[in-house]
Amino acid sequence: MDNIRALKEKAFAQELRATVMNESIQNQAKLISAYQTAEEREAILSAIVDFSDDAIISKDLNGIVTSWNKSAERIFGYTALEMIGKPILTLIPDDRLEEETLILSRLRSGERVDHFETKRRKKDGRIVDVSLTISPIKNVDGKITGVSKIARDITDKKLEEQRKYDFIAIVSHELKTPLTSVKSYIQLALNKAKERADKFAVNVLTRADLQTSKMTTMIHDYLNVARLEQGKMTLSLTAFSLNDLMEEVISDALILAPDHLLDYSGCPEVELYADRDKICQVMMNLLNNASKYSSTGTTIKINCSLEQGQVIFSVTDQGVGISPTDQVHLFERFYRVSNKNTMEVSGFGIGLYLVAEIIKLHGSSIKLVSEIGEGTTFSFSLPMFVR
Numbered sequence: 265m266d267n268i269r270a271l272k273e274k275a276f277a278q279e280l281r282a283t284v285m286n287e288s289i290q291n292q293a294k295l296i297s298a299y300q301t302a303e304e305r306e307a308i309l310s311a312i313v314d315f316s317d318d319a320i321i322s323k324d325l326n327g328i329v330t331s332w333n334k335s336a337e338r339i340f341g342y343t344a345l346e347m348i349g350k351p352i353l354t355l356i357p358d359d360r361l362e363e364e365t366l367i368l369s370r371l372r373s374g375e376r377v378d379h380f381e382t383k384r385r386k387k388d389g390r391i392v393d394v395s396l397t398i399s400p401i402k403n404v405d406g407k408i409t410g411v412s413k414i415a416r417d418i419t420d421k422k423l424e425e426q427r428k429y430d431f432i433a434i435v436s437h438e439l440k441t442p443l444t445s446v447k448s449y450i451q452l453a454l455n456k457a458k459e460r461a462d463k464f465a466v467n468v469l470t471r472a473d474l475q476t477s478k479m480t481t482m483i484h485d486y487l488n489v490a491r492l493e494q495g496k497m498t499l500s501l502t503a504f505s506l507n508d509l510m511e512e513v514i515s516d517a518l519i520l521a522p523d524h525l526l527d528y529s530g531c532p533e534v535e536l537y538a539d540r541d542k543i544c545q546v547m548m549n550l551l552n553n554a555s556k557y558s559s560t561g562t563t564i565k566i567n568c569s570l571e572q573g574q575v576i577f578s579v580t581d582q583g584v585g586i587s588p589t590d591q592v593h594l595f596e597r598f599y600r601v602s603n604k605n606t607m608e609v610s611g612f613g614i615g616l617y618l619v620a621e622i623i624k625l626h627g628s629s630i631k632l633v634s635e636i637g638e639g640t641t642f643s644f645s646l647p648m649f650v651r
């Protein structure tokens with residue numbers, strides 16, 4: 265009698281597997297909860313794991329692999345026999361070894377890691393682009409006993425992105441040269457118009473000059489995003505005077521935000537050792553945003569002070585402010601806040617992404633304090649240079 269029951273259950277489980285694999289993820293979840301016995305549920309779950317397109321792997325807290333599905337074999341080239349009982353570090357390229365420690369510490373604090381894009385090493389040594397979703401496995405007492413990982417092969421997506429960024433890099437580069445000549449012709453004409461005291465021409469050419477400056481900034485931003493995505497953004501470090509840099513920033517800010525009041529009371533006489541052009545670009549991006557997202561006639565405060573050997577830069581506006589929800593995503597590539605205050609302002613959502621990445625490359629980080637309707641302060645620090 266028990267044998268017949270077991271056979272029936274086996275047939276039922278096989279039928280279930282066939283049904284479940286034709287269903288969407290949502291329906292699979294519904295099916296799992298609809299079936300009553302543990303065996304039924306287990307049959308469905310193991311079917312999902314077996315036939316998933318993604319690698320589904322589990323490991324213990326020491327990073328030793330405890331399960332390995334068919335797609336993990338396909339993506340990484342190792343069989344379950346080769347991987348179970350082995351360290352997961354086998355898959356991690358040498359330059360990314362510290363990732364595992366970071367991920368484990370995030371999981372220990374109860375976080376999930378979602379769609380984390382990284383690279384892993386296959387059995388044949390080739391590198392594969394993957395997106396990882398990682399969650400803790402807990403026992404009945406709620407204690408974390410291991411980790412489950414879903415790894416999606418994103419090689420095609422990455423190739424597509426690469427093509428896109430190559431295209432952006434080529435177009436931006438080609439636009440740069442003619443734009444530089446247009447700008448110098450405008451400045452020549454502007455100087456002549458000033459000499460002749462031709463008010464109309466001065467007015468028109470100043471506006472034309474401002475627009476070409478905006479276009480130049482945009483093109484530099486695109487080029488830098490493309491470089492960043494290709495891992496080709498490097499810093500060109502030099503020692504320079506903070507005051508000279510800020511003078512340049514302020515004179516550009518006066519052109520960029522002619523209808524705002526600029527509040528700037530000078531900087532300490534110190535030197536920095538950083539990528540001067542990129543720090544200038546960071547400041548211009550922050551000032552450009554301050555003027556874009558606040559009303560004309562309001563004040564933009566630019567500050568740089570010295571605290572314990574660190575130069576603290578900040579840009580404060582009296583603008584629309586940023587909600588706590590948006591603040592979380594603000595430094596992501598292409599992220600734009602979509603509300604009635606920001607919708608009509610043009611932009612691509614790359615300025616702050618670049619700002620954050622450039623500051624990160626300098627070993628520091630960008631901070632923000634903001635209140636809806638009150639305004640925003642962006643700040644960062646760089647060490648003072650001592651010769």
Ligand code: ADP
Nearest residue numbers: 553554557585600601606611612613614615616
């Ligand atoms: P863009 O301005 O081109 O959209 P950014 O990356 O510079 O891109 O900024 C991302 C988003 O952050 C903007 O769309 C805007 O909604 C918000 N933002 C940036 N700076 C400010 C600011 N000073 N005040 C209010 N919102 C801002």
